[in-house]
Amino acid sequence: MEKNQIVELEITDLSYEAMGVAHYEGLTIFVNNALPGEIVQAKILKIKKNFAFAKVEKFLQKSSDRMDVPLRQWVQTGLAALAHMKYERQLEFKKKQVVNLLEKVHLNKKVNDCLASPESTAYRNKAQVPVRMVNGQLEVGFFRKHSHDLVPMTDFLTTDKKIDAAVVAVRDILRKFNVPAYDEIKHNGEVRYLEIRRSKANGQLMIVLVCLHKSFNNLDAVVQAIKSLDNVACVILNHNPHKTNVILGEKEYILAGNGEIVDKIGDLSFKISSQSFFQINSLQTPRLYNLAIQKAQLTADDVVIDAYSGIGTIGLSVAKHVKKVLGVEIVRDAVKDAKKNAILNGINNAEYFEGKAEELMPQWANEGLKTDVIFVDPPRKGLTDTFIKAAVATSPKKIVYISCNPATMIRDLQVFQAAGYDFDCIDPVDMFPQTPHVETIVLLSKLGSK
Numbered sequence: 001m002e003k004n005q006i007v008e009l010e011i012t013d014l015s016y017e018a019m020g021v022a023h024y025e026g027l028t029i030f031v032n033n034a035l036p037g038e039i040v041q042a043k044i045l046k047i048k049k050n051f052a053f054a055k056v057e058k059f060l061q062k063s064s065d066r067m068d069v070p071l072r073q074w075v076q077t078g079l080a081a082l083a084h085m086k087y088e089r090q091l092e093f094k095k096k097q098v099v100n101l102l103e104k105v106h107l108n109k110k111v112n113d114c115l116a117s118p119e120s121t122a123y124r125n126k127a128q129v130p131v132r133m134v135n136g137q138l139e140v141g142f143f144r145k146h147s148h149d150l151v152p153m154t155d156f157l158t159t160d161k162k163i164d165a166a167v168v169a170v171r172d173i174l175r176k177f178n179v180p181a182y183d184e185i186k187h188n189g190e191v192r193y194l195e196i197r198r199s200k201a202n203g204q205l206m207i208v209l210v211c212l213h214k215s216f217n218n219l220d221a222v223v224q225a226i227k228s229l230d231n232v233a234c235v236i237l238n239h240n241p242h243k244t245n246v247i248l249g250e251k252e253y254i255l256a257g258n259g260e261i262v263d264k265i266g267d268l269s270f271k272i273s274s275q276s277f278f279q280i281n282s283l284q285t286p287r288l289y290n291l292a293i294q295k296a297q298l299t300a301d302d303v304v305i306d307a308y309s310g311i312g313t314i315g316l317s318v319a320k321h322v323k324k325v326l327g328v329e330i331v332r333d334a335v336k337d338a339k340k341n342a343i344l345n346g347i348n349n350a351e352y353f354e355g356k357a358e359e360l361m362p363q364w365a366n367e368g369l370k371t372d373v374i375f376v377d378p379p380r381k382g383l384t385d386t387f388i389k390a391a392v393a394t395s396p397k398k399i400v401y402i403s404c405n406p407a408t409m410i411r412d413l414q415v416f417q418a419a420g421y422d423f424d425c426i427d428p429v430d431m432f433p434q435t436p437h438v439e440t441i442v443l444l445s446k447l448g449s450k
């Protein structure tokens with residue numbers, strides 16, 4: 001087999017990144033935009049030792065699970081890598097991903113059906129859109145897979161339509177005032193990304209311009225024009241002067257408004273600042289938390305730790321069911337938001353602390369705190385051994401683990417099992433329709449505790 005060769009392939013599976021999987025001459029071939037059951041003529045793009053990448057030239061047999069995709073870039077760029085598959089099948093694919101990961105480590109546990117999202121498109125309350133010059137014009141869009149080539153785009157499928165409209169409006173303002181986009185190779189120009197958040201509850205928009213410098217020609221006029229768009233609550237300049245793929249810089253300048261918007265999860269209101277984590281699917285989040293709370297079977301006497309607490313969304317949702325909540329989070333602004341959010345919702349049995357969960361939990365235990373339940377919702381890389389040791393030493397009856405990466409979660413669950421905790425099942429929840437990502441909830445119980 002050689003590069004550019006056209007081969008006939010039968011797609012037998014879907015990879016965890018939603019690429020069609022085929023086998024040819026002893027190699028595994030990953031084919032973009034191909035579904036199990038399909039037969040395709042494909043062009044070989046890249047060959048590695050044990051696998052290769054190919055793209056479809058012609059469909060010889062299409063799957064009945066295939067959806068027509070109006071913009072092929074949604075699948076091609078990876079922005080919505082599952083957009084070509086019927087939604088019910090997407091849910092089955094997500095459940096299967098978790099089943100496969102368990103099988104790989106020989107864990108025989110039940111995986112429940114994936115909880116569907118109330119909205120399968122336009123559900124995202126936040127967009128982070130790269131800005132680049134293309135043919136001499138400032139464009140917004142999405143990077144082609146594994147590259148930083150910008151594909152200009154204005155309909156992002158998964159994002160709230162009002163956010164898509166705001167992205168276009170801000171793009172037009174930047175064009176009008178001749179603001180250059182960032183040039184990654186020369187490390188010059190100005191605007192690197194637009195980050196836009198929209199409250200589902202009240203329509204408020206937060207517009208963040210991520211820029212190479214902390215000021216540029218016409219900045220005041222640009223801010224005035226953005227401020228006058230409908231529902232703009234705040235405009236922020238995030239200063240990222242570094243040669244880096246990290247999107248946000250550390251320093252921010254609030255140029256209009258007070259730097260925050262308010263959104264709701266169920267009945268609770270949350271102030272959100274630009275650097276704080278907030279679940280991106282506003283309607284599915286209360287369903288995720290309710291399932292986690294239901295699984296934990298909380299009682300009015302329980303003392304709960306909300307480790308990795310962000311702006312307090314989990315802890316404050318839990319507070320009314322229990323005696324006390326202690327939250328711990330490393331991002332200072334998020335802790336400030338969590339404290340404000342407790343007050344905003346009239347909740348007085350939840351306290352939030354800045355620090356590393358793995359350091360504060362043992363400190364609280366030494367001070368005599370008896371913890372009944374720990375909720376933990378880490379970033380994609382999962383938990384550290386130090387955190388797991390600290391959680392186990394705290395000796396809660398239950399640990400509720402919410403995760404956006406089943407692979408790291410299953411790795412961590414095995415460490416908890418070795419330390420005297422076990423679980424019955426995993427619940428997948430679809431927070432990210434049209435993408436291969438899956439959120440999961442697991443209730444770990446301490447062996448031997450009632």
Ligand SMILES: C[S@@+](CC[C@H](N)C(=O)[O-])C[C@H]1O[C@@H](n2cnc3c(N)ncnc32)[C@H](O)[C@@H]1O
Nearest residue numbers: 277308309310313328329330356357377378379
């Ligand atoms: C996936 S977010 C979850 C936030 C929140 N629980 C929610 O659902 O909105 C993970 C959070 O963990 C925080 N974090 C990461 N490492 C931490 C640590 N060692 N101790 C405390 N918080 C941490 C991050 O800053 C981030 O806010």
